[in-house]
Amino acid sequence: MRFKNTLIMAIAALLLGGYVWFFEIRGREEREEAERVASRLLHFESDSVTGLTLQTDDGTVVLSRVDDAWRITTPYDLPADSAAVDSIVNRLQSADHERLIEEQPADLARFGLAEPEVMVTLQLDDGDTRTLAVGGGTPVGFNVFVQPGAGEAVYTSAASLKDALDKTLFDLRDRKILSFADADVARLQIDAGGLEAAIRRGAEQGDGITRWELTEPLAARGDNETISSLLTRLRNDRALAYPTESATAEELASWGLDDPVATLTIWTAEDAAQTLQIGAESEAPAGYYARRLGSDAVFVVPAGLVDAVPDSVDDLRNKTVVAFARDRVESIAVSRSGESIELVKDGLDWRIEQPRELPADTSTVATLLGGALALRAEGFAAGDRDDPRFAFDDPFLQVGFGLEPGPGTATGEATDAARTVTLSIGASTAIEGEDDEEPVAARYVVVEGEPAVYVVPEAELDDLEVDLFALRSKTLASFDQSAVDRIELTAGGTTHALAKDDAGSWSLIAPEAAAMDSEVNDILWNLNYLNMEGIVAEWDGEPDVNLGAYGLDAPALTVRAFAGDQMVAGISIGASVPADEIADLQQFAAGEQTYALVDGVPGLFRISARLRDAAQHLADTLSGPASLAGRPHLTLRSAFG
Secondary structure: OHHHHHHHHHHHHHHHHHHHHHHHHHHHHHHHHHHHHHOEOOOOOHHHEEEEEEEEOOEEEEEEEEOOEEEEEEOOOEEEOHHHHHHHHHHHHHOEOOEEEEOOOOOHHHHOOOOOOEEEEEEEOOOOEEEEEEEEEOOOOOEEEEEOOOOOOEEEEEHHHHHHHOOOHHHHEOOEOOOOOHHHEEEEEEEEOOEEEEEEEOOOOOOOOOOEEEEEOOOEEEOHHHHHHHHHHHHHOEOOEEEEOOOOHHHHHHOOOOOOOEEEEEEEOOOOEEEEEEEEEEOOOOEEEEEEOOOOOEEEEOHHHHHOOOOOHHHHEOOEOOOOOHHHEEEEEEEEOOEEEEEEEEOOEEEEEEOOOEEEOHHHHHHHHHHHHOOEOOEEOOOOOOOHHHOOOOOOEEEEEEEOOOOEOOOOOEOOOOEEEEEEEEEEEEEOOOOOOOOEEEEEEEEOOOOOOEEEEHHHHHHHOOOHHHHEOOEEEOOOHHHOOEEEEEEOOEEEEEEEOOOOOEEEEEOOOEOOOOOOHHHHHHHOOEEEEEEEEEOOOOOOOOHHHHOOOOOOEEEEEEEOOEEEEEEEEOOOEEHHHOHHHOOOOOOEEEEEEEOOEEEEEEEOHHHHHHHHHHHHHHHOOOOOOOOOOOOOOOOOO
16 A cells, blocks of 8 residues: 555656646746847847848948848948948847837837938848838937837947947948968968068878979078968958048058058969059058959958068078977087097987997987077078088088888878988177177078078077987986895905895895995995086096005995896995096096096096995994994994985
8 A cells, every 4th residue: 555655646646746747947048039139129030131231320231131140232342341240130030029119100200210220221032121120229228219210219228239230331341351261371472662572382292291492583491480470360360440441542642551661472272373562651540551463342451460571581490490390300510629429319318339349318308408409599691501611521520310101191291211311510600789789609500401590699508508418318327126135345454245135124244244224225226327417538448547546456445236146236435536546537517536556448427426425324334343242232324314
């Protein structure tokens, strides 16, 4: 019985919910929509409108829709701003009345409707029309009087309706300077002052980047930012005013358009041309007079458009010295002061192949690559690259980047074959400073195979001025610190051996055994990834340097780390030697220096004193007591406190 009652109650709840949905919620929405439709001033669908006539105090404008685009037919035959016209149509379609004033008005003059301030007539695709007259404002509130259709009732509507409809020919016309899509531009001609430049779109390289090339007055890479900025202004800027729709010869001369200060022509992919001529400066509104070739109308363009027109061919030239994808670089060659260094990519790392095989410092190589790609010229030098004053026959520095083939296109063809991009950095020069600024030191730079001679500030070249020491890896020892289970420290003729058990605890095992709870990580931290700070000497075979001068004939300290039976690091540290006592070490900083030999690395190196101090601290601690038997728990403290 209880189940039956529950089922009946559930069915009743469902029926009640359905009633509420269909008759209350949905019914209310349908009633509200019906009320909204009933309150509309005009009844039509926006896409059914084929024509529009707008009469205001400024005159009458007649428009016609052709292929989803609007065109002005009166007072002139002009393309219209379709978005502006569609906005009027959509506003009329949704316009509501606020209140009915009179159903059969006898005197329209008192509502300002005898001679409406705005009159709109719509032509529909079925041949029917809709009209709306907008009169004066109401005495109270922000409303206006309106009359939909001749002889119809008078209503009030929001004052914003009048604002949306009260448009002039200037508001409704297409005021674009030129009409084109950036992707369609194939060529561009600029004639401005003494500049006559021809530009064309470069070949697609499969990366989606638009590249421009100068063809006149010289062949060079174009500055993409400058050219794209000009095209953007030509496409997006709008005319500020139209002084005349049909200029006379006298008017053209008065506005400087008989002899334009600038003429810009673009050709689209279909080889269709559009030409803009720019004349004298306009005061009201502020800008410049201009016209499109083939049209008699004169308009005023913003001053910003004229500012975007380059003044010289150098403004159009690409000032980025080299451009390539850094992940395509597979080799680098650096030549400076008779020293040649060759590097090759090895997976994610780099290695030096010449003058001998060495691991490279990946961070320095990355900085070198970044510095090359960031090079931007301040200007260009006049003259042939073979001119002796540039000193490219014996360059100060030369850097070559070997590139693997570039990415393929959609057809599978390679867009760029394997090649080498070589930078030659020549003689010093100076860039004149502005006003009272001092000249900026610079150098001449060329790219092999290109005619341009760049003038680049010397500060921009710092990342490229690298030698073998800068490019090589500075790491003398590297190992898995957690794998180390034994350390041998030799000092003062005594070797102390420490071992790590399975629990990770360290114990002294020689010269005598003692349980220890020690912190030997300080030694491991300083030993692992030990970097050199300088190279005293390197050799093949036997050392060709006096090790005694560096305290390494009898090292003060020796540290060796083992993982099982394998020695993973071994360092012999000499005595602290003042740098000024060794004639061939004047390149090092003054003060005491620490020198070391590294097992397996044939060379003598200057290292940080941190490892020496940590090892000495441990040696002093282990050598201090006569016996460790009575001290089962010895703590080794860090050399840094």
